[in-house]
Amino acid sequence: MKKKIAYCIPGLHYPSGMERVLTLKANYLAAQPDKYDVYIILTEGKNTPPYYSLLPNIHIIQLDINFDQLYVVSPIKKIFGYFQKQKLFKRKLTDCLKHIQPDITISLLRREINFINKINDGSIKIGEIHFSKANYRDFKNNNLPEGIQKMIGTLWMKQLVKELKKLQKFIVLSEEDKEKWTELNNISVIHNPLSFYPKQSSSCTNKKIIAVGRYVPQKGFDLLINSWKIISSKHPDWTLSIYGDGMREELQNQINSLNLQTTCILEPSVANITDKYMESSIFVLSSRYEGFGMVIIEAMACGVPPVAFTCPCGPKDIIHDYQDGFLVENGNIEQLAEKICYLIEHEEERRQMGKLAKENVQRFKIEYIGRQWENLFQELTNNH
Numbered sequence: 001m002k003k004k005i006a007y008c009i010p011g012l013h014y015p016s017g018m019e020r021v022l023t024l025k026a027n028y029l030a031a032q033p034d035k036y037d038v039y040i041i042l043t044e045g046k047n048t049p050p051y052y053s054l055l056p057n058i059h060i061i062q063l064d065i066n067f068d069q070l071y072v073v074s075p076i077k078k079i080f081g082y083f084q085k086q087k088l089f090k091r092k093l094t095d096c097l098k099h100i101q102p103d104i105t106i107s108l109l110r111r112e113i114n115f116i117n118k119i120n121d122g123s124i125k126i127g128e129i130h131f132s133k134a135n136y137r138d139f140k141n142n143n144l145p146e147g148i149q150k151m152i153g154t155l156w157m158k159q160l161v162k163e164l165k166k167l168q169k170f171i172v173l174s175e176e177d178k179e180k181w182t183e184l185n186n187i188s189v190i191h192n193p194l195s196f197y198p199k200q201s202s203s204c205t206n207k208k209i210i211a212v213g214r215y216v217p218q219k220g221f222d223l224l225i226n227s228w229k230i231i232s233s234k235h236p237d238w239t240l241s242i243y244g245d246g247m248r249e250e251l252q253n254q255i256n257s258l259n260l261q262t263t264c265i266l267e268p269s270v271a272n273i274t275d276k277y278m279e280s281s282i283f284v285l286s287s288r289y290e291g292f293g294m295v296i297i298e299a300m301a302c303g304v305p306p307v308a309f310t311c312p313c314g315p316k317d318i319i320h321d322y323q324d325g326f327l328v329e330n331g332n333i334e335q336l337a338e339k340i341c342y343l344i345e346h347e348e349e350r351r352q353m354g355k356l357a358k359e360n361v362q363r364f365k366i367e368y369i370g371r372q373w374e375n376l377f378q379e380l381t382n383n384h
Contacts, residue, residue, distance in 0.1 A: 003377060004037045005029060006102035006123070008093070008112045010067070011044035012060075015051045015269075017294050018108060018130040021192050023052040028193075028370040030055040039100055043089060043111070044068050061100075063092045067111065090115045097121035104377055107167075109136075114159075117166040124380050127164055128171040128190075131291040132313040133180045135218075136160075168380055173292040177313040188376070191317065192292045193369035194301055194361065201303030201358055202278050204351045207238045209340065210280035210304070212273060212295045215246030215266075217288065220309065222254060223333050224286035229258045230337035235344050236263065240284075243267045243276060277302035281350060282343050286336065290314045297364050300324065300357035305350060307339045318364075324357040 007026065012019050022040070029036040038058045043065035054060070065085050070078045093112060097105060098121045105123040107113050108130065116125055129136065136157075161183050164170050170187045172178050178189050213219040221242055228240050240263060242251075248266055255264050270276060277283070283299035285308035293314035296306050300318075306325040308315040309332075319325040326339040343350045362368075 002035060002037055003104065003381065004039065004100060004102040005377070006039040006041060006097065006100055006105045007108065008041050008106065008110070008116070009108045010110050011042050011048075012040065012050035012052070012054075013045035013048040017192075017291070019050075020052055020195060021130065021294075022108065023050070023054060024193050024195060024366055025370065025373060026058055027055050028366050029373075030058045033057055039102065041093065041096060061096060063089065063096065065089045065092070086111060086114070090119075094119050094121070097123060103381055109160075113163050117163060124168045124384055125166070126169045126171065126376075126380070127167045129177075129291070130173065130192075132174075132177045132289060133172075134312055135289045135291075168384075169376065171376075174313040174317040176316055180313075190372045190376070191364055191369060192294055192297075193366040194297055194364045195294070196274055196298070197301045197362070197365055198274055198278075200278065202280060202354060204281040204303065204305070204354045205347065206279055206281050207235075207344075208280045209238060209240045209282045209284060210276060210299070211240065211242045211284045211286065212276075212298075213242075213244050213287070215242075215244050215248055215251055217247075218290075219244070220286035220288045220311075220331075221251055223288075223309075223331060224284060224336070225251065225254050225258065225260065225264060227286070227333040227336040227340070228260060228264050230334065231340050231344070232260060232263045234341055238263065238344060240264045241267050241276070241280075243269060243273060245269050273298070274302060277304050280304055281354075282307060282340060284336070284340065285309065285311075285315060287311045288331070293318060296325075297361050300361040301364075303354040303358040305343060305353035305357050307336065307343065309336070318361075320360060324353055324360045 009022055026038050030038045041061045043063050046062050046064045067085055070081050097119055102123045106126045107116050109127055164184055170184060171190050173192055175189055178187055181187050211224060252266055255261055277299050283304045283306045285296055289311050296318050299306055306319055309330045310316055310327050311330045319327055321327040328335045328339055
């Protein structure tokens, strides 16, 4: 008998990791129409097509709540409007789930997590998080004293944990993050899947290094640029390309102040990022924190050895240190430079590490990750 699977996510029109991963998983399930009916329930982006393509047999349900409208109103209107929209969202989602009658409903831990356990539609409730615990409900508001911010963050997290305990299963992305959720006993790890696995590999012979991500403090490109100053002084014939969008001016000013304009290039986001990995010989992740680190497994799938900070969470679950990449003490720019220089100076080792990276990262292919989800669905429905 077919299983009905319903996912709850704000929107699909934005090109971020959570949307891409959900698309991969939904397409994997929908490609087995004799086994699954897949529904994706949205609150934002009405009349806007999904950024990532979905199979035509996936049911998209738009509740048209538009929480995004609240970003441009005054704080008082924002608070009042949020509670009004949340009330509407609860009513519409309840009606929707009772109409669909899914076997399993999956919350991606957005606004619905606050009430989804109260919806008596008969479905098994699962939660999945695409961030690490430490950086999920870390409340920040520069208009409030630090002590008040911390207190709100603590209460906010306490409320979340209370809801997570009620779920039949809570899925995190790494073993490292699992250890941090000490309050829960319904927790399992399922990694994010690869979005591609090309047949070809990088030759790892071009004098090019690549980094990929949004230009925001989380990604630590300011740390990478400082590290690059050390690397470039030893290997001026190598270049670093950072692909992304965001706080470009601040990073460019830093590059200019260090006189690195000719070897450190800020590149815009591109659709053909696979080609850019293929042109590169080393990948660098300089993030201060991650939910998982999709760009690491993408680079490895292209046969590019990674050098990554041991930031929470993800890199330590992905990279086998000194085998298919290097792990570096979080935030240590001198050590980052040292490991990158080592790979620059040892071409044969670099190529072998890239080859092993491509082999080892196969465990993140969608057929393996998808099967883990299928096994979980089977286990939960058998026990329901």
